[in-house]
Amino acid sequence: xxxxxxxxxxxxxxxxxxxxxxxxxxxxxxxxxxxxxxxxxxxxxxxxxxxxxxxxxxxxxxxxxxxxxxxxxxxxxxxxxxxxxxxxxxxxxxxxxxxxxxxxxxxxxxxxxxxxxxxxxxxxxxxxxxxxxxxxxxxxxxxxxxxxxxxxxxxxxxxxxxxxxxxxxxxxxxxxxxxxxxxxxxxxxxxx
Amino acid sequence: xxxxxxxxxxxxxxxxxxxxxxxxxxxxxxxxxxxxxxxxxxxxxxxxxxxxxxxxxxxxxxxxxxxxxxxxxxxxxxxxxxxxxxxxxxxxxxxxxxxxxxxxxxxxxxxxxxxxxxxxxxxxxxxxxxxxxxxxxxxxxxxxxxxxxxxxxxxxxxxxxxxxxxxxxxxxxxxxxxxxxxxxxxxxxxxx
Numbered sequence: 001x002x003x004x005x006x007x008x009x010x011x012x013x014x015x016x017x018x019x020x021x022x023x024x025x026x027x028x029x030x031x032x033x034x035x036x037x038x039x040x041x042x043x044x045x046x047x048x049x050x051x052x053x054x055x056x057x058x059x060x061x062x063x064x065x066x067x068x069x070x071x072x073x074x075x076x077x078x079x080x081x082x083x084x085x086x087x088x089x090x091x092x093x094x095x096x097x098x099x100x101x102x103x104x105x106x107x108x109x110x111x112x113x114x115x116x117x118x119x120x121x122x123x124x125x126x127x128x129x130x131x132x133x134x135x136x137x138x139x140x141x142x143x144x145x146x147x148x149x150x151x152x153x154x155x156x157x158x159x160x161x162x163x164x165x166x167x168x169x170x171x172x173x174x175x176x177x178x179x180x181x182x183x184x185x186x187x188x189x190x191x192x
Numbered sequence: 193x194x195x196x197x198x199x200x201x202x203x204x205x206x207x208x209x210x211x212x213x214x215x216x217x218x219x220x221x222x223x224x225x226x227x228x229x230x231x232x233x234x235x236x237x238x239x240x241x242x243x244x245x246x247x248x249x250x251x252x253x254x255x256x257x258x259x260x261x262x263x264x265x266x267x268x269x270x271x272x273x274x275x276x277x278x279x280x281x282x283x284x285x286x287x288x289x290x291x292x293x294x295x296x297x298x299x300x301x302x303x304x305x306x307x308x309x310x311x312x313x314x315x316x317x318x319x320x321x322x323x324x325x326x327x328x329x330x331x332x333x334x335x336x337x338x339x340x341x342x343x344x345x346x347x348x349x350x351x352x353x354x355x356x357x358x359x360x361x362x363x364x365x366x367x368x369x370x371x372x373x374x375x376x377x378x379x380x381x382x383x384x
Contacts, residue, residue: 006334038230041321082376129233142198175367184274
């Protein structure tokens with residue numbers, strides 16, 4: 001085994017791949033797919049998306065300073081890819097993909113009904129890094145589909161939604177569960 | 193299907209779960225596992241990690257302003273979890289987990305030999321957001337294991353390394369490949 005050195009590049013994978021919905025009126029609703037996203041702080045709950053300034057959604061989000069992150073699933077894989085390739089300048093992406101815009105609770109941007117988790121975000125700062133500008137944001141509300149809530153335990157079973165990820169140019173399903181956080185130090189129960 | 197509103201929280205998943213190595217001398221080498229990480233800019237290649245200031249690695253990285261992101265795999269799942277739970281104040285994590293520190297190319301922090309991809313990072317700015325501080329960083333070098341390079345095509349087959357992700361408190365394997373970026377608009381070849 002040898003290590004090969006490459007020039008600097010973006011190689012943190014697998015990543016979430018989310019559909020970001022924006023706009024405050026039906027005419028300017030748009031969806032952009034983003035893998036440059038993640039959580040940056042637990043308390044307060046904060047996240048980011050990074051966008052190229054030339055993207056149609058960039059101006060919409062910069063103007064309104066809010067957006068919704070919609071998590072994606074196996075069933076949404078086609079729409080996820082399409083909304084990342086096509087431009088809102090040429091398409092009404094909600095209509096084209098058969099997605100349903102519904103009202104969010106704290107922001108004017110629409111949520112995508114077909115997504116299992118909708119994260120409402122308010123922009124706190126825009127950092128112009130280079131090819132991408134980072135929208136540093138606060139999570140102001142979370143919405144979840146009740147169909148993924150286990151009726152016995154009340155737990156949200158995100159994996160029932162078949163979440164997908166993006167890794168080095170390809171989309172993947174989430175695979176086999178390995179274990180829970182903390183498994184390496186958890187004492188095994190007697191008899192197991 | 194009904195949407196249930198939750199209070200604000202961190203729900204962007206699945207996320208990468210990486211082992212961050214730091215320190216400039218063997219005595220202070222440490223590893224901290226992080227899921228609050230991602231790419232924030234393509235050109236220049238930039239990424240971030242967010243850490244709680246009370247973590248042992250926080251001071252090391254703040255002092256040295258550099259670290260290495262080591263991607264994780266099925267084989268590294270136990271060490272990944274353990275390095276996220278335990279503290280470098282009490283353990284030499286490299287020794288405890290049987291991991292091998294090797295020299296990086298541009299930074300003094302060690303790389304984890306057993307990881308398929310090592311991303312060398314230099315800190316540009318530290319943002320104090322709340323429970324977590326975000327280390328906004330530039331990627332200065334990338335290193336890859338040659339054993340994942342396809343000898344016929346020269347392509348790096350990251351999936352051969354069995355990368356893992358972290359989703360809502362659990363670790364998962366990367367599952368079935370769905371398709372490549374752009375599949376929704378790619379014209380099918382004749383005869384296929």
